[in-house]
Amino acid sequence: MNGLRVAALVAATITTGLTAGVYWAYATAFMPGLAKVDDKTFVGAFQAADRAIVGPVFLGLGFVGALLLTALAGLLSLKEKALPWIAVAFALYLITVIVTIAVNVPMNDALKAAGDPNTIDVTAARAAFDEARWRTFNNLRVVLGLASTGLLGWALYLTGKSAAQP
Structure with missing residues (x-):
């Protein structure tokens, strides 16, 4: 049981860290990069990225x-x-899961539902998306995800420490 407990804790730490890393990448690279592009590029790139991330x-x-x-x-x-x-x-x-489901996903879905960037008013679609709101909630996911990963890392330390004690 100890091996399974440690394996579950290691896997939880890794997957939580990876997910926090995705939020971090959006916060530090993806969204700042998209902020500098024209509306058609923004809508098309965001739609494509969102379609790609929704998978197993x-x-x-x-x-x-x-x-x-x-x-x-x-x-x-x-x-x-x-x-x-x-x-x-x-x-x-x-909380990051709830924020994602309650805020970020509906915003993503609304931008995808706006339609093909070649045939819609991309300026209106981008404005309706509200990048500032999306980024604010993503930043919350970054902070909470990183904190969660850190706490799991501390739990791993404590687990190893107590395993080392006779």
Whole structure:
């Protein structure tokens, strides 16, 4: 059981970190880069990126996987010193999931539903998207995702420390 607990905690830490990294990449590179392009390029690139990210690798292994693996790590650590850290990490990551589903995904979907950038009013579509709002909530996901990853890392440290004690 100890091996499974550690494996679940390692996997939770990795997947949470990867997901936080995606949010970080959007915050530090993707959105700032798109902010500098014309409306047609913005709408087309964002639509294409959003279609690409909605798939089993990011959604299954990363986004949902991080939540499920953190829950599993917590369940396998019920009598361990690491449990409070795992629980808080789970709660913070759950908030990123809620924000994603409640804010970012509907905004993404609305921009995709606006239509083909070759046939729509891309200036209106971009304005309706509200980049500042999207970035604000993405930045929240970055902070919470990184904090969750850090807490899981601390839980790993505590797990290793208690395993090393006789």
